[in-house]
Amino acid sequence: MPESDNKQRQVHRMSDGLLLSMRGINKTFPGVRALSNVDFSLRGGEIHALMGENGAGKSTLIKVLTGVYGLESGEIRMDSIGHPIVNRSPQEAQANGISTVYQEVNLCPNLTVAENLFIGRQPKKCGLIDWKTINQKSANILKNLDISAEPKKPLGDCSLAIQQMIAIARAVDMQCRVLILDEPTSSLDDEEVAKLFTLMKKLRDEGVGIIFVTHFLEQVYEVCDRITVLRNGELVGEYEIETLPRVKLVAKMLGKDFDDLADIKSGRQGSEKPAERVIEARGLTHAGTIKPFNLTINKGEVIGLTGLLGSGRSELVRTIYGADRPTGGTLKVKGKAVTITKPLDAMKNGMAYLPEDRKKDGIISDLSVKENIILALQAKRGLFHLMSRKEMDEAADRFIDLLEIKTPDREKPVGSLSGGNQQKVILGRWLLTNPDYLILDEPTRGIDIGTKMEIQKLVLKMADEGKTITFISSEIDEMLRTCSHIAVLRDGKMVGELTGEELTQAYIMQTIAGNHPGKAAVETADEEGGANV
């Protein structure tokens, strides 16, 4: 466990201009310590970045603060309230002056801008909704915050950025003093981000305390005053922005595990490159989801697929695997032309697919761990070749051991396991079929950080053993650690394949965004952070 930088911790005193102070917050989920003894403080009139990798505990902390999760232990204080507060629901948090605007806007797109601003608290006249006042007040609010939106227009007609700003405006108008912005910029373009930042700065100057959760380092340095870093559910430290350069921030977020993995990978790259082509797709396509693409993957290679949500990452692999029936193009597996129309065809050609949506496409929740593990192999063998009970038990026990699946026994329903262990069960299911080519679509999403590392290491190990792997993740860091090259998709189209020098966070992000910077920009990209606006 990484030790906290105690020197950097601030002493908490409510008189210190602090708006909000959280102390000694703990939160445990079955099998996971999501937060342990975390402190967090927010001043009035500051933008405070909450940083950490996925699974670091950022969203858990936010959810504890806003009453989505109950407070297990610890203390939350607001300067305006004399006693510690406990928010049992987001409504209570709102009443205490804490509002959240999520990545996906929680408003009604079919209602007008004004209706959305006043939904649930409509001014009334003679028991009827006073539309005139609503529209007037809305116009004022929008004007004050410089949001260019028409009150009577349906919200759905506004751009995502405007929708987000309207959500913020609603929060501000409801007397919020602490505004939490959870990944607000992830689906905005540069211009929209700039607008949002202007609004954030305006609110800051009015004394609102803003907690800003984001993945984009460069945005942090653009608007934030202070940074709190979490890792593994623990507080790493709280820093003034000037005292923490980007590289240090990254190191703090990743911890020492970063070096470990970097070592593993560099060792790997030293080994000689095998050239046997396992997958060769030529013009493969599934009408409506993925435009024709060419892709060649060699034996023992880990290729990453990245792009924004909906860019076609999952659709591309689904087409290879036959989960979506290809509508054109050809596919060769180990040099042999094959026709794959359904998953079983792909399985018979040595493929395995760990789907993105574990609940929907992965686990069979009521079946036991054992049944879930043997299912793919059994399906491959066919209806009339039932595996013997002994064979099943052995297979299940083997992978429970190998992958360290935490389950009381193999007969436990897989649905009762934690997310990470469910994911391991599905991995075990596919490893049992001894595939040549594994497709891992977001294998580490929503699972605890320990398991995440284990899975990343396992991926590298499997590649060393000669398995070919396609790795999809929305965390670029994770892909940089595991992949030898990365294909980038945008709007259902493969727009680039990056290798070697190009494999940096900045370059990848710029390729995703559609900017191709020169080599020189790449050299310093690690220092500079993400895509420049």
Added chain:
Amino acid sequence: MNTKTGLDWKKLAHSRFLMPIVCLLLVLLVNVIQTPNFFAISINNGVLYGYLIDIINRASELVILAVGMTLVTAASGGQDISVGAVMAVAAGICCQILSGGAVSTNQLMAPMFIAILAALAASALCGAFNGFLVSVLGIQPMVATLILFTAGRGIAQLVTKGQITYVRVDSYKVMGGYIDACLIPTPVFIAIGVVIVVNLILKKTALGLYIESVGINGSASRMVGLNSTRIKFLAYVILGLLSGVAGVVASSRIYSADANNIGLNLEMDAILAVALGGNSLGGGKFNLMGSVIGAYTIQALTTTLYAMKVSADQLPVYKAIVVIIIVVLQSPTFQKKVRTIRHGKAVAVNAG
């Protein structure tokens, strides 16, 4: 050793057989109090005679249907309400072939196995029709099978030309009666035979696992290479076939094909048997023996009420009351309560 027996007891207590068996015992218990001679079995006219025998005999068709209904429920998360009508179709075809098209016959006009085979083929075809609607076209099972539920008896009427076809031949009465000097009615053997065969299929092939997997999560099952459509289809064909078997047995009992009455309302009893057996009607994991016990419970209930001199037209009311009680006993909320109480006791016992 100690822990082992402890585990076994625990297994039994948590087994899904527990509630169905408790329900059956409850119904039988009422009889001990109400009808003292309920459990008396005597031999009259060379065959076993008594309420118990009557229950086991009369439940046969229901048991056969319940087996198939369990598979359909598990695989498709829905029920086939056409089974009663399909029974009538099978009975009509069987009798019509045996009678050579006449309204009544005193001798077989065609070999019996051909008639039975044709009846089973027709019923399997009905099952395939239902299966096609549900698995390929994705129609709600209840809606899809509503077609044959309504049309089935009409088809049976067409087959029998609107008459009740009688086959007054002793050899045809065997399936619903007795084999020579055997003490036990034949339907009992047929029902047990069906249960054994289906159990063997589930044990020896991966069908059971496939059905559960598809029923719990069709999308994930597809990803591991299972053909959800085909598995659901197969379940409906099996149920169709079993409906045919039940139809032939029912027709043999009355040595005729009564298109209007054979298997009437039996679909609801079959669905109830599945529910009583502790199976979720939403599909997924299933318990075949539970359904079988459920079927016997329903027949025990009917016979009990008759034994208590409840008239036939009042029967449904009493049946409904008992069904409500049983279903409440099995409801997840109630079971949770029981479990917490039992858990508390177990802790106390362990501590003591």
